[in-house]
Every structure is written in C-alpha cells, then in structure tokens.
Amino acid sequence: MTKGFLFDMDGTIFLEDQAIDGAIECFDYLNKKQIPYCLFTNNSSNSKSVYVKKLHKMGFDITSDKILTSGLATILYLKRRSFKNVFLMGTDSLKLEFVENGINLSDSKVDAVVLAFDKGFNYQDTVTAHKLIQAQTPFIATHPDKVCPMRDGDIPDCGAMISYFESSTGVSPEIIGKPYPIMAEMASELLNEKIENLMVIGDRLYTDIEMGIRSGAKTCLLFSGETKKIDLKNSNVEPDYCFESIKDFLVKYIQSDQKL
Numbered sequence: 001m002t003k004g005f006l007f008d009m010d011g012t013i014f015l016e017d018q019a020i021d022g023a024i025e026c027f028d029y030l031n032k033k034q035i036p037y038c039l040f041t042n043n044s045s046n047s048k049s050v051y052v053k054k055l056h057k058m059g060f061d062i063t064s065d066k067i068l069t070s071g072l073a074t075i076l077y078l079k080r081r082s083f084k085n086v087f088l089m090g091t092d093s094l095k096l097e098f099v100e101n102g103i104n105l106s107d108s109k110v111d112a113v114v115l116a117f118d119k120g121f122n123y124q125d126t127v128t129a130h131k132l133i134q135a136q137t138p139f140i141a142t143h144p145d146k147v148c149p150m151r152d153g154d155i156p157d158c159g160a161m162i163s164y165f166e167s168s169t170g171v172s173p174e175i176i177g178k179p180y181p182i183m184a185e186m187a188s189e190l191l192n193e194k195i196e197n198l199m200v201i202g203d204r205l206y207t208d209i210e211m212g213i214r215s216g217a218k219t220c221l222l223f224s225g226e227t228k229k230i231d232l233k234n235s236n237v238e239p240d241y242c243f244e245s246i247k248d249f250l251v252k253y254i255q256s257d258q259k260l
C-alpha cells in the first residue's frame, strides 16, 4: 500500500516555468486528503525557499517543509551519522542552510568534507579539501550530475567537481542525490514513513526510477518529460507504473480507491 509520494520536479510537475496540466490539482488533492509527499531535486545550489517561490509563482500550494534538495538530504545524512563539523564546498545559501540546521562549518578537525554544487569553486578550498580527503576524512558529495542545464547551454555541476577530487586524491565520495538511494532514505525519514510504503514519481529512468528501485520504494514513470516510450522499451530499468502525465496519474492512481 502506498502511503506517501516523492515527486521529481522538472519534467514531472513543471516544464521550465510552467506547471504541467493536472499538477496543481494533484497537490491540492494530496493537501486536502493530508497524504504525505515531498518534492526532491538534486540541485544543491539553491535553498528550499527558492523552490517554494518558484512553485508559488506557477500556482502551486506547496510549503517549504515539502522540499527536499540534495543539500538538505545531506544535512539529514550528516545528522544520522552524528557528523557535526564539516568542511563544505557550496554556495552561500547552502552554507547558511547547514548552519541553520546546527552543522558547524570549519576547515580543520572536521568529521567530513562535503562537496556540493559550489558556484564559487576556488583553488584554495580545493587544496583544503584535498588534504582532508588524503587524511582519510569521510568524503561526501551532494549529487552526481556532471552538468547543470541552463537556458543557454549547460554548466559544470557537482559531478564534474567530484571527478576533480577523484583525480587528485584517488578517493570517490559517498553520493547522496539520485540515483543513489540515500536521498530516498532521507525522504522516508522526513515523511516518517517506511520506504517500501513510498512511491517515487519522475520523468527519468536512470535517476528518479533508478533511485526508487535501489531504495526499495515503488516507482512511477511519467512521459511528460525526458523519457519516451521507446526509451522504456530499450531500458532494463523497469518502473512499477507508467502514466502519460501527472494528470493521468492523479485520476488513475491517486484518486483510485483500490490503491490508497
């Protein structure tokens, strides 16, 4: 039985700056029925408030406690491991989010090195991180995406920075974001629901659906974004359910009494 939902955002509930048909109604329904859900994203360069503003502008009634960025999932993971002091390479908004959540930022005597989508990537920081990783400090990265798509072409993302440190230290980090299962595990903590009772809904087989399968959640692929039906045929990643779009999913799954 599905008791909660984890939604990807881009290609699943909106495309660029526009809500996908049926998405606003879907969240209105979940809110009304008090069905637990969260929205996840691998992007660790923005804080939750950036996403909430964007969603409100498009007409969604979604509060900030429903947003799980890979940065926030990393904070939850650090807490699970009782890591209090970290050296963080990330944006100022992510640094603030860490501090607000009780994580101390330092460059010595740290429990972990955390690498995020650091838009201020600078050489001195890389030297510090390199030395800490060489000294066997646990190395954690928020997400594996090598590039971040922008309107005028893509830009280097956290995955490219992971390669930089793998090259210099020979050490690979533990990665939190999708397709790795830790993100889904943290969502399950956030929703206070067992992972096998959750369903991951997304438009990409090799990130969203892969994460769901690896973590033991149910999975649902929507054809409103990147994946076409021919891609599914040619893939060995098999979602439990497929729907044309979130509208179809709302009517045929969420509002269907047999499933909930």
Ligand SMILES: [Mg+2]
Pocket: 008, 009, 010, 011, 012, 202, 203, 204, 225
């Ligand atoms: Mg997507």
